Each structure stands twice: as structure tokens, then as C-alpha cells.
Amino acid sequence: MATTEEIRTDLAEIVNEVAGVDTDDVQLDKSFVDDLDVDSLSMVEVVVAAEEKFGVSIPDDEVKNLKTVGDAVAYIERAQA
Amino acid sequence: MGGTTPRPALRPNTGVAHARVLGLGAYRPSRVVPNSEVVTGIDSTDEWIRQRSGIEERRWATDDETLRMMSVEAARRALADSGVDARQIDCVVVATVSHFMQTPALATLVAHDLGTDQAAAFDVSAACAGFCHGVAMASDMVRGGSARHVLVIGAERLSEQTDPSDRGTAFIFADGAGAAVVGPSDEPGIGPVVWGSDGEQYDLIRSREDWRDVLTSDSPRMPHLVMQGNAVFRWASFQMAKTGLQALDRAGIGVDDLDCFVPHQANNRITDAMARAMKLPGTVAIARDIVHQGNTSAASIPLALDRMREEGQARSGDTALLIAFGAGLAYAAQVVVLP
Secondary structure (H helix, E strand, O other): OOOHHHHHHHHHHHHHHHHOOOHHHOOOOOEOOOOOOOOHHHHHHHHHHHHHHHOOOOOHHHHOOOOEHHHHHHHHHHHHO | OOOOOOOOOOOOOOOOOEEEEEEEEEEOOOEEEEHHHHOOOOOOOHHHHHHHHOOOEEEEOOOOOOHHHHHHHHHHHHHHHHOOOHHHOOEEEEEOOOOOOOOOOHHHHHHHHHOOOOOEEEEEOOHHHHHHHHHHHHHHHHHHOOOOOEEEEEEEEHHHHOOOOOOOOOOOEOEEEEEEEEEEEOOOOEOOOEEEEOHHHOOOEEEOOOHHHHHHOOOOOOOOEEEOHHHHHHHHHHHHHHHHHHHHHHHOOOHHHOOEEEEOOOOHHHHHHHHHHOOOOOOOEEOOOHHHHOEOHHHHHHHHHHHHHHOOOOOOOOEEEEEEEEHHHEEEEEEEEOO
């Protein structure tokens, strides 16, 4: 089972690829919209890439609850459990 | 009944081995509408619209630029480009969601205006995917022998079906027409179509209500187009990338053999996400007509092809992947060799 840090690192690479955000900036307390400038369309791309990478399903209704990187990592951890 | 002589077997139709696109044409309506004009009705900015969709301006039709007029003009240009005379056209197909006469089909008027010899004519309702549906049918008609030359037209006036106060759609939709002449070819020029629909997602993009609901309403108004943007984005960007790759595979070519990528001009962000998901090499020219034209539904692919040819990004003999998707959710993709 992947650790929180491993998931964060992989997610940071996805956010970097989709939105060009520096991977070091993708920390658990960062808000996707306010801190990382990831808009809702980019967020959809991040979510789809994360679904493939982590083998989980993240429905559209859940996406709006994933405000911070920490929210997304926690959701992926729960979904993988 | 009761005869002693068995009836003869029916004579089958015979067509030709291959079909291709012989010519293309487009009509862009005259009114250029910048973002600064559409933001007056919505809480938005020029910068937000560009960042969100790539659109800088769109074309809207004037009162004189009717659906019929734009269709005929685009078709005339496609005929001229192909060198085919209107009297050689056996079938006219108009893909549209903007023809407000329930019946007859707009295609019958267009076939008449063009001076065809009473060509078969009908409309196709497949929303933004309509043009690629038409090309697929035209190819099969030519190969099957039902027609030797087919005119496929995509034409829309979405501006009048757009709610100017809907922040999700007011800046997207536009007007225009594009056309292709499909006919016989010595070599395969239109690859197998990959198409389908997903009626479970019928509500994602649709008219707000049907005409009976409009007529019984206390305050009747145009049933504007409504759309769930993020869900459409997800479907279009990722499911359609797979459909595009399937169309390449069915045509027997790889991404490295492709010259032009011409997706329905729905949103530049969808185009970007699809190109990324398909891992298209940098050598492939990508259609960006939406920047100056907006989203014209069934007309967007022939309009985009027109600009790419005009600007030298697409040349005769190039392979182009056409992929169209929209309400329904209906979709269709095929590889074509450009005229």
C-alpha cells in the first residue's frame, strides 16, 4: 500500500504535467484553486489521470470536495483501502 | 402468389471500390463578435473566456445569413472546389440542429437552390457529431451504389439558441456552415467510421425543454441549449481520445502517419487534453478554428478544415483525423485524405 508521501509525490507529478505547477509546490495544505491556480477543467484532467495512476474512481460529485492536495491524497488513500 | 414461375432474385446495387472527399467549402457569417460583447450578459471577462476556451471572437449570422443561405453558399464553394457540377449530385445531407421547421428537411431546399436534378435530400440530427455522421453515410452510399456524388453540409445558427445570461454557454456557441463533396476514388480516401452514442448521458447537453413545454409555458421562450460543462469536458477529452485512436487503428495508420488533427471545435481545452491523451507528435497540425469562429456544432469541422487549407497547415493528400462529439452523447470519427 502506497504511503501518504508516495501518493502526494505521484499526484504532484500529475499536477505538474497537467497544469505546469512546480512539483515542490504541491503540498498537502495547498488549495488547488487558490494556491496552485488549477482551474476546474484542469482539475478534471488531474482527476482522470489520478484515477488511472492509482486505480481508483473519483466521481464528478466528489471532485468539488477535493479542495486541497491533502483532500485528494486522503480520498485516494480511502479509495485504495 | 400462386405463380408457378419463381420470382427472379432482386438485382443488388453496385457501387465503386473507394470513396473520398473531392472538395470542401465553408461560409463564415459576417458579424464578428468579440468577447467584450458577450461578457455584457454574464459575470465574466475576456481573459477568463480565452483561458477557459481559447475563444477570442466568434461569428454570428445577420438576419440575411439564414441557415439556408449559409448552407447553399458553403455547398457552392465545395462544388467549385471539387469540380463536380450540381447536376451530378445524387444526394444532399444537411447536419443541423438549427432548422426550426419540423418538416420538410432543409436539405430539400438546399438541393433545389443548388440546381441539383432532384437529388435525394434529408437532414441528420446528430448535433455536433452530425458532419462526421454525414461523411460516413456518404462514403457508404458511394461505395454501396446508392449515389455517385453526395454533398454533406453542416450548418448552424446557434447564436439564437444561446442564453446570453448563461455563464457556461453564452461565450461558446456561434454560427456558420461547411460542406464536403464525397465521390468515387481510385484509392481509399475515407477510413472506417468509429461511432456511437450514450443515451444515459442524454441530459449533459440538450435543449432546455421541448417545444410542447415551451408552448404551454406561461412565459414562452426559446428552448436554449444547456450543458454540464465539466462532465462534458471529462467525457470529450478522455473517451473521445480513445475513439480517435480507434479510428486511426481502423484506418490502418498510426499517429506518426497523421498530418492533421481536426476535432469538433468545442473548446481548445478539450482539443489540448485530447491531443495529450492521444500522444500526438508535434508534427501533427491541430485545428484551432474556434479561436476566431466559436463553437458551430455540426459546421465546426468543415470550417476548421477550410481555415487549415487556407493557412497552409493542411495540404492536398494529407491525412486528417476528424472526430466529432456532442449532445446525445453522439460521436463519430474517421480518417480522411484531404482533397
